[in-house]
Amino acid sequence: MTYAMQKLAEEKVFKDPVHRYIHVRDQVVWDLIGTREFQRLRRIRQLGTTYLTFHGAEHSRFNHSLGVYEIIRRIVDDVFAPRPEWDNSERLLCLCAALLHDLGHGPFSHSFEKVFELDHEEFTQAIILGDTEVNAVLKKVSSAFPQQVADVIAKTYDNKRVISLISSQIDADRMDYLQRDAYFTGVSYGHFDMERILRVLRPKEDQVVIKSSGMHAVEDYIMSRYQMYWQVYFHPVTRSSEVILTKILHRAKELSEHGYEFAYEPRHFMSMFSGNVTLKDYLNLDESIVMYYFQMWEEEKDPILSDLCHRFMQRRLFKYVEFDPSKEYKKLNKLEQLFREADLDPEYYLVVDSSSDLPYDFYRPGEEEERVPIHLLMPNGELRELSRQSEIVDAISGKRRTDHKLYYPKDYLMDDSSHKETKEKIRAILGVSEH
Ligand code: CA
Numbered sequence: 475m476t477y478a479m480q481k482l483a484e485e486k487v488f489k490d491p492v493h494r495y496i497h498v499r500d501q502v503v504w505d506l507i508g509t510r511e512f513q514r515l516r517r518i519r520q521l522g523t524t525y526l527t528f529h530g531a532e533h534s535r536f537n538h539s540l541g542v543y544e545i546i547r548r549i550v551d552d553v554f555a556p557r558p559e560w561d562n563s564e565r566l567l568c569l570c571a572a573l574l575h576d577l578g579h580g581p582f583s584h585s586f587e588k589v590f591e592l593d594h595e596e597f598t599q600a601i602i603l604g605d606t607e608v609n610a611v612l613k614k615v616s617s618a619f620p621q622q623v624a625d626v627i628a629k630t631y632d633n634k635r636v637i638s639l640i641s642s643q644i645d646a647d648r649m650d651y652l653q654r655d656a657y658f659t660g661v662s663y664g665h666f667d668m669e670r671i672l673r674v675l676r677p678k679e680d681q682v683v684i685k686s687s688g689m690h691a692v693e694d695y696i697m698s699r700y701q702m703y704w705q706v707y708f709h710p711v712t713r714s715s716e717v718i719l720t721k722i723l724h725r726a727k728e729l730s731e732h733g734y735e736f737a738y739e740p741r742h743f744m745s746m747f748s749g750n751v752t753l754k755d756y757l758n759l760d761e762s763i764v765m766y767y768f769q770m771w772e773e774e775k776d777p778i779l780s781d782l783c784h785r786f787m788q789r790r791l792f793k794y795v796e797f798d799p800s801k802e803y804k805k806l807n808k809l810e811q812l813f814r815e816a817d818l819d820p821e822y823y824l825v826v827d828s829s830s831d832l833p834y835d836f837y838r839p840g841e842e843e844e845r846v847p848i849h850l851l852m853p854n855g856e857l858r859e860l861s862r863q864s865e866i867v868d869a870i871s872g873k874r875r876t877d878h879k880l881y882y883p884k885d886y887l888m889d890d891s892s893h894k895e896t897k898e899k900i901r902a903i904l905g906v907s908e909h
Pocket residue numbers: 538575576647651
């Protein structure tokens with residue numbers, strides 16, 4: 475029997491709080507889970523710094539990746555397999571792409587990508603195609619297989635139907651993370667009837683569509699996505715911790731460039747600082763290592779680095795006020811000047827952060843989140859784009875909501891033991907009071 479077809483002597487089952495059980499029968503899938511690069515995902519949180527806002531949000535990308543795999547496995551094995559329009563030869567490809575789709579995420583991806591100009595999707599490709607344990611497993615299936623898996627994840631694979639299972643407006647990735655993030659944060663949004671959605675998915679031509687009778691379950695999914703974005707993913711406190719994390723990385727990089735002598739030399743960061751990170755270095759970095767440095771750097775001589783690390787580790791976050799960059803740039807200039815007078819470098823202590831999201835979108839090609847729209851399969855066999863059928867979805871389609879906040883260290887500004895007058899002026903401009 476070929477490796478691709480090989481089944482485990484006994485099915486392996488993972489207990490999972492979201493899907494109850496995750497079933498593995500294929501030898502290839504089992505071997506991939508056991509690789510060094512996949513196990514690394516245990517040490518990378520799914521939601522980055524969100525655990526500082528919602529203390530339950532400690533779940534990892536390992537959890538999420540298994541969850542996406544399980545959703546795909548159920549769609550392929552339970553819903554699609556008996557259908558004549560489904561080609562079962564792509565089953566293993568779907569399972570592997572689902573399992574590995576987030577493989578290239580690093581620690582606190584968001585901030586690291588911003589500061590060091592990295593791209594986790596490039597690393598996913600590099601891990602699948604490079605000299606890694608994952609590549610060795612995939613190559614045993616066939617010499618072309620690693621490239622096929624990489625192509626599905628990069629959305630360049632020939633069969634668009636396979637891609638739309640993994641990345642579209644309603645895909646296994648989103649269905650897993652919405653439910654998983656809701657579960658671990660403990661919020662009451664984020665829940666929707668996935669069982670119903672799975673039952674009404676249909677392979678049709680080059681995409682996966684939804685029987686029109688399932689429209690209300692899909693509406694619920696879109697609304698829960700909308701709620702999760704604003705209540706969890708863009709939570710202002712999480713953004714504060716991300717601002718601090720980003721500024722730590724900036725500071726460490728800047729110090730390194732200026733020849734600062736670290737008491738705890740950032741060996742693991744060196745190739746990132748210099749802008750030519752290798753795959754090996756990248757894979758060696760995980761959140762445990764990053765946190766180790768942050769804890770050590772609390773004792774660095776550089777006051778900015780040590781203060782920011784102290785803030786991150788002890789959760790002494792920045793506070794914020796609403797900010798309108800189109801109208802308030804003069805105010806920002808004035809604040810920057812006053813911050814300098816108060817011995818606070820505005821580069822690190824006065825930060826504008828913006829978040830924006832499109833709850834559902836179908837017509838804007840080329841935007842950052844270009845995903846296949848949701849099509850309903852009508853009783854007469856025609857396809858209809860969701861927002862043309864659903865008034866609820868139409869109401870929120872294509873509307874980008876953007877939110878800007880100005881972050882600053884309130885604790886420092888409230889302490890009148892130094893720069894009392896300047897701080898009073900700053901507080902007046904920011905509208906900061908004791909409470
Ligand atoms: Ca994902």
